[in-house]
Amino acid sequence: MNKRVLIFGSGLLGKAFARYLPENFERHILTHSECDIMNMEKVRKAVSDFRPDILVNTAALSDVDYCESHSQEAFIVNAGGAGYLASAARDTGIRIVHISTDYVFDGRKDTPYSEDEEANPVSVYARSKYEGEQLVKFSGAEYLILRVQWLFGEFRETFIDKSVRRLMNGVAVDAVSDQFGSPTYVKYVVYAAARLLGKDCRGVFHIASEGVCSRYEQMIFICSLLGLDKNLVMSKKWAEFQNVAKRPNRVELSKDKLLNATGFAMPHWKEETEEYIRYKYGSEK
Numbered sequence: 001m002n003k004r005v006l007i008f009g010s011g012l013l014g015k016a017f018a019r020y021l022p023e024n025f026e027r028h029i030l031t032h033s034e035c036d037i038m039n040m041e042k043v044r045k046a047v048s049d050f051r052p053d054i055l056v057n058t059a060a061l062s063d064v065d066y067c068e069s070h071s072q073e074a075f076i077v078n079a080g081g082a083g084y085l086a087s088a089a090r091d092t093g094i095r096i097v098h099i100s101t102d103y104v105f106d107g108r109k110d111t112p113y114s115e116d117e118e119a120n121p122v123s124v125y126a127r128s129k130y131e132g133e134q135l136v137k138f139s140g141a142e143y144l145i146l147r148v149q150w151l152f153g154e155f156r157e158t159f160i161d162k163s164v165r166r167l168m169n170g171v172a173v174d175a176v177s178d179q180f181g182s183p184t185y186v187k188y189v190v191y192a193a194a195r196l197l198g199k200d201c202r203g204v205f206h207i208a209s210e211g212v213c214s215r216y217e218q219m220i221f222i223c224s225l226l227g228l229d230k231n232l233v234m235s236k237k238w239a240e241f242q243n244v245a246k247r248p249n250r251v252e253l254s255k256d257k258l259l260n261a262t263g264f265a266m267p268h269w270k271e272e273t274e275e276y277i278r279y280k281y282g283s284e285k
Ligand SMILES: NC(=O)c1ccc[n+]([C@@H]2O[C@H](COP(=O)([O-])OP(=O)(O)OC[C@H]3O[C@@H](n4cnc5c(N)ncnc54)[C@H](OP(=O)(O)O)[C@@H]3O)[C@@H](O)[C@H]2O)c1
Pocket: 008, 009, 010, 011, 012, 013, 014, 031, 032, 033, 035, 036, 037, 038, 057, 058, 059, 060, 061, 062, 063, 077, 081, 099, 100, 101, 102, 129, 148, 149, 150, 151, 152, 156
């Protein structure tokens, strides 16, 4: 049976939901200017106009360094906004899919984090996202909280695209070599989310590619795919960057819960990176 999905936020992941949800999901996406998630009246109107079965909240202040110096705004949108959408979902008896982050963890562990491990956010962004999770959990709505990590994709320029552009013009790029995570193609986040929705799953789930690497390692891999000059990728220690918010040192999310619930295995980061790079830059080689 078809499900109707209303997507809030039209950035990197919101657009990916709109593009990659399977056909049995009828979807409608709302931009920030069409519906501010802080405007409860507009949220309720959007819900009553579209009559969705599911709300997907991808709206957020996602710039970690901006959040560090705009703490109040970060909490209002990332926590308060999530709470508003969850209460709209509860009041109308529909499910909310809320997007969260691996940054709820402090990154001090060198083994994979499972969903029920204790959070310890280390930045304003991370704390605001964690509070958003709590508000969704205790809203009384049926929820699916998806923690995702190091996203890339064709709907917004990320570190990858900015770096490729520079490298193609023969300009050097700095890439951090002592922080580790799993770069994830947004397409696969949506595929995994669709599987979870198809199986009627609820609760918190981790969605990220297999394997971990540093940004430096990923850029070197991209250079080999595109035949770009690896010597232009400068390996940098995180401590060399000034005026940036704290990030976890190494987060590998365990995907066992996703696999056990849906049978869906996320591809390795190299596979996802190669798929994206070939799709986006294939013809420029
Ligand atoms: N990107 C990553 O690497 C990453 C990693 C882990 C978790 N996440 C999480 O994944 C989710 C999606 O991230 P993303 O990368 O897609 O972010 P994004 O590209 O920055 O998109 C966020 C969208 O939210 C919109 N927005 C901001 N405030 C809003 C409001 N008050 N009402 C309605 N819309 C609003 C923004 O619109 P305007 O730009 O017009 O304001 C933007 O379109 C977020 O929850 C983020 O925390 C992202």
